Amino acid sequence: MPNNKIVLYLSYDGLSDHIGQSQVLPYIVSCAERGIKFHLLTFEKAANTAKIQKIQELLDRHGIVWHRLEFTTGRSIRYKVQDFRKFVAKAFSITRRHRFAVIHSRSYIASCVGYLVSRRFKVKQIFDKRDFWIDAVVETGRLKTSGLPHGPVYRGLRWFERNLFEKSAHIISLTHRAKEVVLEKYPHRKAGDITVIPCCVDLSLFDPKAIPAPETEALREKLGLQGSTVFGYVGSIGVAYMVNELLACFKAIKAKVPDAKLLFMVNNDREEVLRTAESAGIPRTDVVVTSATRAEMPLHISTLHYGLFFITPTFAKQATSPTKQYEMLAMGKTLITNAGVGDAEKIFGELNCGYLLPATNAAEYEKAAEWAAAQTPAPRTYDLSNYSLRFGAEHYFQVYQKLLSE
Structure with a gap:
């Protein structure tokens, strides 16, 4: 038995x-x-x-x-x-x-x-x-x-x-x-x-109150992000993630937010990421590539003003729940991402946590850029008790x- x-x-x-x-x-x-x-x-x-x-x-x-x-x-x-x-x-x-x-x-x-x-x-x-x-x-x-x-x-x-x-x-x-x-x-x-x-998300680990402001500023300076509005991507770059679309969106944002920089926190090859950005028309000076252990992620996410990521909205991705999304929200970040993935519409409706693109095309990137330009970047607090x-x-x-x- x-x-x-x-x-x-x-x-x-x-x-x-x-x-x-x-x-x-x-x-x-x-x-x-x-x-x-x-x-x-x-x-x-x-x-x-x-x-x-x-x-x-x-x-x-x-x-x-x-x-x-x-x-x-x-x-x-x-x-x-x-x-x-x-x-x-x-x-x-x-x-x-x-x-x-x-x-x-x-x-x-x-x-x-x-x-x-x-x-x-x-x-x-x-x-x-x-x-x-x-x-x-x-x-x-x-x-x-x-x-x-x-x-x-x-x-x-x-x-x-x-x-x-x-x-x-x-x-x-x-x-x-x-x-x-x-x-x-x-x-x-x-x-x-x-x-x-x-x-x-582990709210005891991803706790913005546990990150002293001087540490955040020191890391921004080390990464060359001081004085910039930082848009960040967290996680590996793989076939399901729309990197070309992300770069096209950032390029539109850069035209409206001149001090914008794009930070990749990934395990992928740094040079490969920089070459990909360059081929999309984004200068290397606007892109920073680094990596971090899980314990280091809260500090690294604290350097961001916005989280930026896209996921291919296929049938399978209706069942996706991106961990990076909740980690960035726990750190008080505003998100820019696409609809049609998992419960994105439900989450953005409940938390009012950023800008959700209904589609990934030039017209929508322009709207997202205009939205970003109209914002004043500031830490936010979300009720993540259900996440x-x-x-x-x-x-x-x-x-x-x-x-x-x-």
Whole structure:
């Protein structure tokens, strides 16, 4: 019989990754402090080995058992299949030994593994779906819908997806819009079967009151931003992020706000970012590229006056909840971004937190630039109680309690 006090948490993302640090560990630790017992099974990258010991010590202090597998680097689908097999074998092995009551599977790969384990051992599964991942990898060209080896993988993933939405004991969605999409497609599911928990922000870390003004000014000076109106981009530059559109918008803003500078806080190659900006007609003197650890992010965000980012508004991105958005809001920044992504319209309507472009084109960039030129940059305070780690942890705890008591 299952042990009603233990949850198996599956994640293909590692706890030592940025996403694991911000969107997995805090919730797990908070729920463990309130009595939920966990085993974790995650994939960790060799490059993050230095972080492992500190994480292990934190988990040990809270009685959390951590099982680790090594992530296979490389984008080939063959490597992903290899990791999937290792994932299934390990998940079956530890479930056979411990007979967990609930399997919490984070995102699609882990959820496919969780589905196989949950059916074999008759364990309740939480499908923590994040975005519409299959659609996302198809939209970005990482997975094709036909041909070898992509076709069979695609059809297999769709089979898993259908069963996950139909048979999981509970579903977690990042956005209200994605919840609506799921309920439309699977009408037998009830609204109570799906809990919306966005990517939440740690308000104790991203706290503008904890950043002395002289430190902000010192960093601005170090980065060459003193005396400028700073528009900032936070996070990696990838295929889903509309960098060319962002640069075109900034160029329009620069024409209306002459002292504007664009700060990229990214892990991408600095020279590559500068060349991309230059090719868009933005002088290198108007662009600053830097990087920061998670602990350094609040100070770096404090140097901004506006957050500026665009995300491709595809079907999959209806389910996206950008962590960078809430981190910048927590630091009191005004945002300029595009509509059609996740719950953007709902959030901007509730918080009145900046300028939301209905489309990304020259006419809209001009309007955004006119809006920015009419503003007086100043720190703002937003009610982020529904986007805080406390909110997220409480809702995860409620889901666990419900499933463990049934």
